[in-house]
Amino acid sequence: MCGIIGIVGKEQVADRLVDGLRRMEYRGYDSAGVCTVEGGQLIRRRAEGKLGNLVIELARNPAQGLIGIAHTRWATHGAPTTSNAHPHATEQVALVHNGIIENFKPLREALTARGRKFESETDTEVVAHLVSEQVEAGLSPQDAVKAVLPQLRGAFALAIAFRAHDDMLIGARLGSPLVVGYGEGETYLGSDALALAPLTQRITYLEEGDWVVITREGAQIFDTDNNEVTRPIVASGATAAAIEKGNYRHFMQKEIFEQPVVVAQTLRSYLRRVEQTVALPQIDFDLASINRVTIVACGTSFYAAMVAKYWFEQFARLPVDIDVASEFRYRDPVLEEGGLSLFISQSGETADTLAALRHCKAAGQTIAVVVNVPTSTMAREADLLLPTHAGPEIGVASTKAFTCQLAVLAALAAHLAVKRGRMNRAEEAAIVEHLVEVPAALNAALAHDEEIAAMAHLIAPARDVLYLGRGADYPLALEGALKLKEISYIHAEGYASGEMKHGPIALIDELVPVIVLAPSGPLFEKTVSNMQEVRARGGKVVLISDAEGIAEAGEGCLATIEMPKVHPLIAPLVYAVPVQLLAYHVAVAKGTDVDQPRNLAKSVTVE
Numbered sequence: 001m002c003g004i005i006g007i008v009g010k011e012q013v014a015d016r017l018v019d020g021l022r023r024m025e026y027r028g029y030d031s032a033g034v035c036t037v038e039g040g041q042l043i044r045r046r047a048e049g050k051l052g053n054l055v056i057e058l059a060r061n062p063a064q065g066l067i068g069i070a071h072t073r074w075a076t077h078g079a080p081t082t083s084n085a086h087p088h089a090t091e092q093v094a095l096v097h098n099g100i101i102e103n104f105k106p107l108r109e110a111l112t113a114r115g116r117k118f119e120s121e122t123d124t125e126v127v128a129h130l131v132s133e134q135v136e137a138g139l140s141p142q143d144a145v146k147a148v149l150p151q152l153r154g155a156f157a158l159a160i161a162f163r164a165h166d167d168m169l170i171g172a173r174l175g176s177p178l179v180v181g182y183g184e185g186e187t188y189l190g191s192d193a194l195a196l197a198p199l200t201q202r203i204t205y206l207e208e209g210d211w212v213v214i215t216r217e218g219a220q221i222f223d224t225d226n227n228e229v230t231r232p233i234v235a236s237g238a239t240a241a242a243i244e245k246g247n248y249r250h251f252m253q254k255e256i257f258e259q260p261v262v263v264a265q266t267l268r269s270y271l272r273r274v275e276q277t278v279a280l281p282q283i284d285f286d287l288a289s290i291n292r293v294t295i296v297a298c299g300t301s302f303y304a305a306m307v308a309k310y311w312f313e314q315f316a317r318l319p320v321d322i323d324v325a326s327e328f329r330y331r332d333p334v335l336e337e338g339g340l341s342l343f344i345s346q347s348g349e350t351a352d353t354l355a356a357l358r359h360c361k362a363a364g365q366t367i368a369v370v371v372n373v374p375t376s377t378m379a380r381e382a383d384l385l386l387p388t389h390a391g392p393e394i395g396v397a398s399t400k401a402f403t404c405q406l407a408v409l410a411a412l413a414a415h416l417a418v419k420r421g422r423m424n425r426a427e428e429a430a431i432v433e434h435l436v437e438v439p440a441a442l443n444a445a446l447a448h449d450e451e452i453a454a455m456a457h458l459i460a461p462a463r464d465v466l467y468l469g470r471g472a473d474y475p476l477a478l479e480g481a482l483k484l485k486e487i488s489y490i491h492a493e494g495y496a497s498g499e500m501k502h503g504p505i506a507l508i509d510e511l512v513p514v515i516v517l518a519p520s521g522p523l524f525e526k527t528v529s530n531m532q533e534v535r536a537r538g539g540k541v542v543l544i545s546d547a548e549g550i551a552e553a554g555e556g557c558l559a560t561i562e563m564p565k566v567h568p569l570i571a572p573l574v575y576a577v578p579v580q581l582l583a584y585h586v587a588v589a590k591g592t593d594v595d596q597p598r599n600l601a602k603s604v605t606v607e
């Protein structure tokens with residue numbers, strides 16, 4: 001989603017602002033802009049489409065200045081045109097915004113009635129006018145912002161520049177993240193630490209409701225009640241290198257191949273190899289007393305939740321409710337007293353998941369989160385933080401974060417099982433051993449990269465693709481279909497194998513490839529029957545299974561992809577690899593923008 005950067009600097013800022021925007025490209029955007037302050041003027045340049053267009057515009061019409069703000073916009077209110085691109089400005093004020101101003105309509109009507117003229121269709125422009133009105137009435141920038149913030153409803157991160165002040169910017173956050181960065185005689189604002197990585201490692205994460213005045217000397221932070229507050233300065237740890245592609249063609253490809261390392265890294269903090277036990281962070285809550293777990297997430301993280309449901313029920317005999325966050329919070333869910341609510345999110349900022357978390361917290365639930373960004377809002381609001389150690393995930397389509405989530409959830413399932421007396425020491429030790437094997441199994445799965453690349457041309461021409469799976473591999477079928485549609489724009493559906501004959505079978509013909517995920521095991525025969533139903537109708541099957549499964553049912557398939565034979569607990573992690581690679585290579589074959597697919601955002605901070 002939208003990315004924000006602001007610099008109060010001692011050198012020219014335009015190029016550095018654009019560089020910061022480049023670091024946030026991964027969030028997804030459809031227009032971009034910058035505004036500098038120089039000689040008592042606001043100098044604004046904007047362009048629709050990719051950042052390259054803004055760079056061309058800046059080459060034609062440079063924006064001088066030692067201070068400025070910049071933005072990548074993911075359209076919510078108003079089409080992705082230049083006039084809707086940020087910064088939005090009046091004579092006095094320019095600002096950039098991430099989030100949504102929910103009450104923008106009445107605000108806009110009132111402003112229009114007071115004679116203000118609007119240039120865009122955005123919700124953001126009302127804030128520029130509101131602040132401007134106050135400045136025109138003679139208020140200082142600080143007092144103007146102080147007067148306007150309480151009028152805004154919704155979620156926002158803002159960075160505001162003032163025509164008459166070339167020594168300060170004001171930032172504010174409510175619902176959308178914003179960080180302050182400290183340099184040598186320079187101070188920065190950014191949506192995340194990554195955007196500021198080449199500028200500084202010294203970061204302050206603003207709290208909900210905070211607003212901040214940054215100058216070359218530093219930052220003055222105020223809370224919702226306008227009291228000056230001190231927030232800790234931390235080392236961000238975000239390095240510029242972490243967001244480079246290295247020898248890979250795309251971030252997604254790099255991230256798929258990082259999985260053995262990052263999953264091992266993640267497991268290391270949840271497993272005690274010597275004792276052969278699962279170890280979780282200490283909490284002030286008796287996990288043995290839980291009667292029910294509610295798991296809520298969005299997108300790929302929701303499919304991790306689906307897998308977790310199978311594991312928690314099977315291993316810990318613990319009833320689990322799962323839901324996508326956007327449905328959960330509005331369906332008035334029944335939350336048992338003393339229950340555990342678990343939220344899964346790569347970013348830790350997804351607006352719907354965060355709102356669901358707060359709903360559960362208000363209802364007295366204990367809050368656990370599995371997040372990849374340890375400084376995120378969800379991480380900070382949780383009672384139990386279960387971090388994944390996937391490192392920054394830049395590709396919009398989630399890959400390594402997903403397998404790391406599964407690693408944590410598998411460890412949690414085992415831990416709950418032990419706590420509930422459903423798993424003895426020997427069983428726990430066996431589970432630990434299986435989890436330790438995951439990185440090697442992921443490597444074995446990745447070894448099929450070339451073969452999968454070679455078969456991509458079989459799938460690339462398809463208009464529709466079906467993915468089938470059973471048990472804990474059913475969510476993998478959903479994930480495979482999601483990956484394919486996200487980055488190759490081919491319509492794809494995931495189905496529980498047994499459900500196929502209740503509808504999707506009507507779609508089967510020789511033009512609809514069916515990808516079957518079926519490790520050998522007790523349910524294999526049943527899935528093979530479903531495959532036969534496809535084949536009997538002229539359908540073309542790609543079977544992803546182990547050597548045993550392929551020997552039994554591979555004949556007559558359009559293609560087969562052989563996975564290592566693994567314990568059912570770790571199969572979902574391993575089978576994630578071929579579906580990721582298949583989607584990746586099909587997208588490359590189709591020539592789509594793999595890392596920044598159209599219309600998608602990495603972190604969805606609006607509801």
Ligand code: G6P
Pocket residue numbers: 298299300301344345346347348349350353396397398600601602603604
């Ligand atoms: C967006 C991303 C997906 C991601 C989903 C949930 O839709 O494009 O890749 O799975 O949000 O994000 P989260 O950060 O909460 O896991």
